[in-house]
Amino acid sequence: MREITQKSMHYYRFDSLLQKEGWLSPAYVGVDERGTIQYISAQAPNQSLAFEAVQGFAVPGFQNGHSHAFQYAMAGLAESHPTGTHDDFWTWREEMYKCALSLNPDQAEHVAAILYAEMVRLGYTHVAEFHYLHHDKEGKPYAHLAEMGERMVSAAQRAGIKITLIPVFYQKGGFGLPPQERQKRFISKTVDDYLKLVDASADVVKKNSHAWLGISVHSLRAVDFEDITRTYQQAPKTLPFHLHVAEQKQEVDDCLAFCGQRPMQWLLENLPVDARFNLIHSTHLDDSELNALAKSQATVVLCPSTEGNLGDGIFRMKEYVKLGGHWCIGTDSHIGINPLEEFRMIDYRQRLVTHQRNTFEGDAAAYMVNEEIVRGRMAMGVNASNHFEIGQPLDAIVYSSLSHLPAATSEKNRLATIVFTGDSNRNIGTLVNGKWVVKDGHHREGKIIKENFAKAMMALGNR
Ligand code: ZN
Numbered sequence: 069m070r071e072i073t074q075k076s077m078h079y080y081r082f083d084s085l086l087q088k089e090g091w092l093s094p095a096y097v098g099v100d101e102r103g104t105i106q107y108i109s110a111q112a113p114n115q116s117l118a119f120e121a122v123q124g125f126a127v128p129g130f131q132n133g134h135s136h137a138f139q140y141a142m143a144g145l146a147e148s149h150p151t152g153t154h155d156d157f158w159t160w161r162e163e164m165y166k167c168a169l170s171l172n173p174d175q176a177e178h179v180a181a182i183l184y185a186e187m188v189r190l191g192y193t194h195v196a197e198f199h200y201l202h203h204d205k206e207g208k209p210y211a212h213l214a215e216m217g218e219r220m221v222s223a224a225q226r227a228g229i230k231i232t233l234i235p236v237f238y239q240k241g242g243f244g245l246p247p248q249e250r251q252k253r254f255i256s257k258t259v260d261d262y263l264k265l266v267d268a269s270a271d272v273v274k275k276n277s278h279a280w281l282g283i284s285v286h287s288l289r290a291v292d293f294e295d296i297t298r299t300y301q302q303a304p305k306t307l308p309f310h311l312h313v314a315e316q317k318q319e320v321d322d323c324l325a326f327c328g329q330r331p332m333q334w335l336l337e338n339l340p341v342d343a344r345f346n347l348i349h350s351t352h353l354d355d356s357e358l359n360a361l362a363k364s365q366a367t368v369v370l371c372p373s374t375e376g377n378l379g380d381g382i383f384r385m386k387e388y389v390k391l392g393g394h395w396c397i398g399t400d401s402h403i404g405i406n407p408l409e410e411f412r413m414i415d416y417r418q419r420l421v422t423h424q425r426n427t428f429e430g431d432a433a434a435y436m437v438n439e440e441i442v443r444g445r446m447a448m449g450v451n452a453s454n455h456f457e458i459g460q461p462l463d464a465i466v467y468s469s470l471s472h473l474p475a476a477t478s479e480k481n482r483l484a485t486i487v488f489t490g491d492s493n494r495n496i497g498t499l500v501n502g503k504w505v506v507k508d509g510h511h512r513e514g515k516i517i518k519e520n521f522a523k524a525m526m527a528l529g530n531r
Pocket of ligand 1: 134136198312348400
């Protein structure tokens with residue numbers, strides 16, 4: 069084992085730090101030069117040791133289970149709805165295609181970098197990039213098959229966030245339909261083509277210590293059923309498997325018309341869905357699907373801001389959790405990227421439809437944060453039974469302990485106060501691998517990230 073000298077260690081003293089069992093106060097945390105926790109205790113390691121005092125409450129960095137980074141370039145641009153026109157998910161998708169067709173690799177990287185930097189500022193320390201913008205603007209594969217994926221990994225590095233790159237298999241224009249012209253940047257024709265893309269992406273990930281790999285088919289409507297099964301069988305079994313399921317009512321109706329089964333029903337009957345699976349949205353489920361899904365131990369990735377923005381519908385969270393189901397959060401189209409808002413929406417949309425306040429039993433904030441961290445990590449392909457313990461990286465969002473409401477609040481009510489009343493003004497910084505990536509609102513690479521983004525937006529001219 070590597071010798072850790074006191075000299076190579078950096079010590080923090082947080083007013084408090086959230087462990088699985090609750091708050092540790094104060095919390096002395098020593099990290100080695102790689103940012104791995106080597107010491108954690110309410111007592112200082114010794115009287116004379118220097119430490120960095122942080123007047124804040126450290127909470128584990130959130131895991132963003134679902135991102136399409138390029139869509140940030142159009143966030144807020146589809147919110148005008150002229151009288152007499154129809155506007156739903158499918159009309160929004162036309163705008164999204166235009167955006168997807170317009171970005172060159174540099175621009176896609178600059179958009180992703182500022183988005184990821186914002187995620188870090190708001191408390192995410194790892195993102196699952198559900199990546200399907202594979203080819204050039206003519207729809208031809210780049211000489212380096214994973215060119216665009218590699219750009220996402222570079223953007224993440226600059227932004228200081230960990231990334232799970234999930235190359236997506238996208239093959240069809242709908243159930244039984246050939247791909248459309250405007251989907252040409254997304255398409256892998258065969259399972260073999262897709263697996264080549266996975267291999268190229270795996271090479272990128274191998275070279276980057278901040279990157280992990282996942283497997284995905286876009287959705288049941290975007291890949292032949294037989295090829296979905298083949299992809300599952302032929303892709304590495306150790307990697308997390310992600311797909312969109314039953315986001316829209318029309319998708320459920322189209323699936324029924326196509327094969328006589330609902331999307332989630334088909335999935336649960338045809339693939340061995342288990343804890344490795346991450347099912348994005350899962351909005352429209354009947355009773356038997358909800359039961360079987362909870363039993364499967366898969367993770368549902370909920371993206372409440374986007375689901376609300378697109379008018380998807382409401383996932384049956386209260387019933388699902390009672391059945392023992394698991395979930396994490398994602399920000400999908402990035403119309404909203406504040407994790408605290410996602411938590412509140414998850415809880416409040418249940419309160420609004422049930423006319424009751426107890427979506428979850430017990431401490432709602434503690435339950436939601438823990439579930440998101442544990443299941444979010446599984447969605448990233450990161451195995452960890454706990455956070456903030458020796459051997460784990462110090463990835464944390466730190467909330468001010470001086471802000472009037474948390475400052476006046478007991479330990480018992482602290483997390484609920486942070487989750488239910490907080491905005492980003494309380495964020496004093498985010499640590500990734502033991503180092504401040506954002507401190508007092510300033511990102512360590514903020515200037516260059518912002519300049520690059522402004523140039524990219526100027527060239528695109530869509531805002
Ligand atoms: Zn999505």
